[in-house]
Amino acid sequence: MSEAIPVDIRDTDNPDGRARLLSAAAAEFSRRGFSGASIAAIARGAGVGKSTVFHHFESKDALYLAVIREAAAEFGQTLNTVLSITEDPGRCIAEFQRRHLAHLQRNAEVARLVLRELQEPFDERCETLVRDVLSPNFRRLVGYLKEAAEAGLIRSSLDPAVAALTLLGANVLYFQSRAALAVLPDQDLADDPDSFARAVSDVVFQGLAKRGKQ
Amino acid sequence: MSEAIPVDIRDTDNPDGRARLLSAAAAEFSRRGFSGASIAAIARGAGVGKSTVFHHFESKDALYLAVIREAAAEFGQTLNTVLSITEDPGRCIAEFQRRHLAHLQRNAEVARLVLRELQEPFDERCETLVRDVLSPNFRRLVGYLKEAAEAGLIRSSLDPAVAALTLLGANVLYFQSRAALAVLPDQDLADDPDSFARAVSDVVFQGLAKRGKQ
């Protein structure tokens, strides 16, 4: 086996080796977790050789972070659009909530990956993940709420970080437990993510308290 | 190492074999998941023989459900206390939120178990879990919110199930990601669960919108 078999499956078939690798890595990491995932399987999934992985990414760690970073960056674009609607904070928050839940579902594999990571003990990888990748988007949302409060558009007595976590938590719980929600009777919540997101933003924006009371 | 060590660690030392088994099972199931957990390890952890497990519980499935059922029943007691304060719904919701988060943390192993289960595909075990164990407590919270709305104590235009999920979601996210939250700067949220729970209930009760607007 010396020559006569040219390995031309390279630049012709593959739209982009790097993109295929990111997608294959998302699937593999999501299925098996970080340590359970093997570079060989990722390479196989992307239809490239093992060493190609290391041409595109410095290490397994770097590949892992790149997978998440890509999804986070994409959502960052959405944030730019959504959080620029300064006139009506209610509409803005509703739109954020709807887009965020849609993003979780469209990138379900990466989302599961991130959530799993956040649960686990706390290592350096996780710290990098939070500090470099997740934190910027979170801070953007908190920053928007803070500015809206300072501008007098929303109530200023509430902690913007807590409000942000409340919005995110509802989406994450919905995303993680959607199948289970379908079992709860009386509700068709699980059927329509958009209307769930809308309903959550209504709750958080309007509040349970009746106006004029207390 | 054959005799001379009577295995009397059974009914004498042990306050209750069943209780010790539940606790050992919680630890083992939480660490390894349902299928990964071995009955032998649970028995060892409880300091009893393997057959003792099957004396107290019909099957691995039954033991698993019993672990979760116990924690849920305990929280059901709390709900009875908390959701009977009919005068001030704001206080009532704040107290619910605080107790629920405390319950998650006190029963961290079981909580992780449940959350892991809710994520996974959906099998019969999970359906039983939701229908028989979790749903009653959830419905109690939703029922309280619905009654409060009908009694004119809180706003009636919002979906009570969504409000309940919003409260729970914030707590679950906090519980799952507490270590990660500590990395976010500007905030001491991760330090004090009670004040986080309080802040969430403030957000959900009062709402972000300014009163008198719109």
Add this chain to the structure above:
DNA sequence: GTCTATAATTCGATAGAC
């Protein structure tokens, strides 16, 4: 403790684009 299997990472060469 050594041995072995598996998985991460590195190396050197090749093929095509510009």
Add this chain to the structure above:
DNA sequence: GTCTATCGAATTATAGAC
């Protein structure tokens, strides 16, 4: 010719078996 994507083979690191 240089540059980059790719590959197969070689080289470590690690974890588990014996």
